[in-house]
Amino acid sequence: MNPGLSTRLALSVWFLVIVLSSGGPGLFSAREASAVGAEEDCGVCHEEIVASFDKTFHGRIWRGTGQHHDCQACHGDTAEHVQDPSTQNVLTYSRREGSPAHELSMKCLDCHGSDPERTMWEMSLHRSNDISCFNCHTVHASRSTVAQPAACFECHRAKKTEANKQSHHPIIETKIKCTDCHNPHGTLSHGMITADNVNHLCYQCHAEKRGPFIWEHPPVEESCVKCHTPHGSRHSKLLVEKVPNLCQDCHDWSRHPGTPYDAQTGFAGSRPSNRFFGRSCLNCHGAIHGSAHFENHRFTR
């Protein structure tokens, strides 16, 4: 399953070309000295933070773009704080003794509010639950990235548990990021997903499920999450319930859909049935997401 040598070499060349042709020449030429200096007043007490600020993501951007923002840009008026070093008289980004979440968020949005990705912050569930930007972002960090999924799992414990179950999307393998499906800064969609509805979100990776099919399966065409739980499940294929029970919750019909399948219908039982063992209902109904066959074979063709 290894890609060929040519693929590897092509990748390497592609990598090099991108680097040298885009940011490269501009990036590796002479630069001006830093435009942002440490705030002397703050440095008296917060020496380490002030001294290292030039190396932070914010520090680099402001220096590079020639902007000058001092500590007050984020922490508010510090005059009183200099006289009385309390956490109550400046904006404090801390879970303990921190300033109110909406005040902190508004401070960040002073600069970042026009970004299209954050324009719906006021509509977001995070905002209404008093989650602030600093709960996920480290303002003084050297990189701007948020460690996913670890940062999200700090609060979303149920999702962390699901993502670690035996059947899961490759979230813990970091092949799918939380932000591939959700915009934590807010959307108008349910669950802050990045599509108008669940099916359109799933179709982004599972385009083969889009159809249109000649024969549609009602729960499938309406919502994928009727049968699947997207973060992870103890049942295979991220199903919300085990097959055949999931199918039988809706299909109680004449003959085999309404037949009980118990322990004796397994391979080792006294009444083995191909409607139970192995992949159960899917042993025959392989086209359960929709069929393009011109004849109606009940999703078996």
Added chain:
Amino acid sequence: MDTRSLALVSAILIVGILLFTPGRTPAADDAEVTGSVDLGVRWVNEVGESAKFQEYRDLSDGTYGSVLLEGYKDAYHLELFGRNIGLDDQDYTVQGGQYGKFKYLFNYDETPHNYSFDAQTFFSGVGNDNLTFSGTTPPPVADWSSFDYYLERKKYGGEIEVSMGTPFYVRIGASRLDQDGRKPFSSGGFSGTAEMPEPVDYRTDDLNLTAGYRSRALNVAVSGMLSTFENDNLHVSWKNPFNAASELNTLPPENEYKELKGELTWKQLPLTSVFSIEGSYSKITSDFSIGDLTLTAPAGLNSSNFDGEVSYSGFSTALASRPTHNLDTKLYYTYLDKDNDSDVIAYDSGGGVIESNASDLFSYTKNKAGIDLGYRLPFRTKADIGYEYLNMERTNRPDAETTTDNLGFIQVKNSFLDFLIAKVRYEHLNRNNETDFDFAGVTNVDAEYIERFIQRFDVTDKDKDEIKVCLEVYPVDFLDFGLEYSYAKNDYDDVTLGRTEDTRHKFYVDFLWHQIRNFTVSGFGGYEKCKAESDHYNFAAGSGTPPQTADPTIDDGNPSSYHWDQDIDDNFWTYGLSGQLRLMEDVLRLVVSWEYQKSNGESTFSTQGTTALSDIEDFDDYRKKRLEAKAIYAFTRQLEFTLGYVYEKYTYDDRQYEGYIYDPAGSYLTGAYTDHDYEASICYLMARYDF
């Protein structure tokens, strides 16, 4: 030198060239360049050869590594990242730009999805669209050949956004996703069922274009998307092992997706309001003919071509305000209409009976509106209350022509104490379902008579209650503690057949303790318990004497028709512990972590039938263990070595796979998903160089 090592060396050379090309040395104050190179070697010993072990990852023996390079110069920035270089799960990202002017991102990602290794089949042509065998009956299992079920997923693309320092911006992106492999699928009928490998050779191309205006007061954007899905195999032909007949199954049809979307957000309105509105229209089309599928036309077929067309019209708006310092409000409305305008296919299914998909083309209209109010009370308490109304109108769903949801919630959150954040939430949902069956001419000896007694859990009348409690505690500086509990109960009202009730308890706890300067411990635990109850009816309408009826509310006098019900009890436990000990400050660390999962399900039955039913004890039961121990030694501030050991074990027990036979009566199987169990040890040595 193998290809993986070659790729690794190439990546490191590139970084070296960038860093040390004359005139571009970071030390010359040319630019600020940071990054790291990871280079490791590992030995993997796995018992089981399980696809589950390598489901989404490539853990083969040998070298592995990653590279990160970041550069900053004036307003320019650049980041290169490569991970698992040369392996089947490698990925690369290049992103950068000039702040306020433009930015770009290019990426390449490979993700394997291994389903099953060493599956068995008598079919020749695995991986192709023609599966056959010689003779009229399959050979004995001993003569079958082996193959793997897997999917290779390769995605590459990029996105560029240009604004050139103005409020206007244009963003264009394109990507290609190739998927190649085989996945298990089955087909059959009353003669028997056959499991076989379905060829997967998909290509999805996406093109996105967005143009917009942004400012602190107003954001406007218009975007378009075009996506095409191509499948090299529109069908798979197979020789039926039960009668040697040639059969044909259709595979996912090729399709095209188009979307147009507009959105506007207006801020700085009176009452500290923000108003958002967006509308979208999308269409999915798929056109194919019976000839494309190499199908034989059934008698009386009305059209040999199928033009599939499904369109979605969406509209959403919301108004969020803060009329007073203490009050937050949000009003919202969403409309979504799915219109299935695909061709109706009709044919004579025998004896002049016309079969048609006219009632299998589904459409719906969804209207949702709601209001949320949040009020800040004294003592840093916030109370939220909300109501949401959802109405869905469906066509061709007589069992759920209209459903109406009324959802209400109340939530209180308090953070008055510096060491405690507490949140309690209660939610109630009432769903009302209106059916629209036409039972004219249907009597209780007709199978479809049963429909009036089936209530499907996703749309039927129900009441749902959900309670959630969260506590975040920081009693002292060196201890963080979190606790979460939720309870949910769905009560499906007036159900005769189907799921009658389900309940869920979920309990999670985690902590981080770092009292001693050189020692940190963290842990996580979870317990979930889900119970579901359902009632069913076994019958064969019209058969036997007296004739069996499709009416479960009466006794038809035939012992072959009977009630049975099922209770499912799923239990799941997990916990993890991790400890880090700094043996020598900034020089040597030891990290040990342990994770455990246990899943235990059970299905119990009761029946009014003459055959006793046996409970199922092994019901998606599994145990998963993982231990990792590593020592990290910092040779210098820039060079670090890690020596580690990982142990993983996974065991799975399920009644549907116990005593697995490849050719049980009425079936030919391949062993798909039978190779769950594995036990593996991994030793690794890794060097990391930061620059």
